[in-house]
């Protein structure tokens with residue numbers, strides 16, 4: 001694992017954007033695995049800024065997002081599809097047909113999961129997967145559990161995740177209780193992983209995930225077994241490593 005320590009959130013965002021841009025420049029056909037949440041927002045902003053300067057071309061890029069809430073439509077302002085449109089897709093020349101986010105409105109969510117696995121396979125797998133990390137160690141919406149879930153699946157969100165995400169909704173009651181998420185195998189099969197962490201609040205879980213035992217109780221700990229991980233964080237988040 002390569003660890004990149006950044007002075008600040010802005011610096012972390014720029015380092016992460018540099019890694020993602022290098023991938024796109026070296027391979028314009030890249031399959032990017034993307035994440036939502038507050039941590040990568042600065043990275044997306046930086047990518048849009050470099051795109052506007054003419055330094056990046058997304059015309060051949062394909063993307064697959066990690067997860068989506070069950071029950072939220074693409075135009076709901078808290079859906080992850082909406083997040084991606086507002087933070088990246090609407091501002092760069094990526095072909096909308098090449099962007100994939102799990103279908104939160106699917107009449108049969110299990111079938112939507114199977115379709116999503118097939119999309120990832122048809123794309124030839126993921127070149128670089130961006131990840132944030134939940135305070136409980138979740139990646140995507142793979143919550144702490146007795147076993148690692150392998151492929152895309154429907155998950156019941158844990159109370160701690162619902163509480164953490166309530167800040168984005170009018171009230172906690174409006175946070176969806178279920179989500180569709182890529183599984184650990186989908187994530188681990190990515191050829192490169194880019195983990196972003198920011199803030200003192202993540203320091204304990206970063207330490208547990210990267211220096212503790214590999215266990216499904218801390219889903220991010222599986223990343224210790226991946227051969228090509230870049231961990232980019234600000235000083236506060238990396239302070240306990």
Ligand code: F6R
Nearest residue numbers: 035036037038039132133134140
């Ligand atoms: C987002 C995702 C989640 C977040 C995690 C951290 O697509 O899958 O695992 O990466 O909850 O969220 P933030 O960045 O808001 O702390």
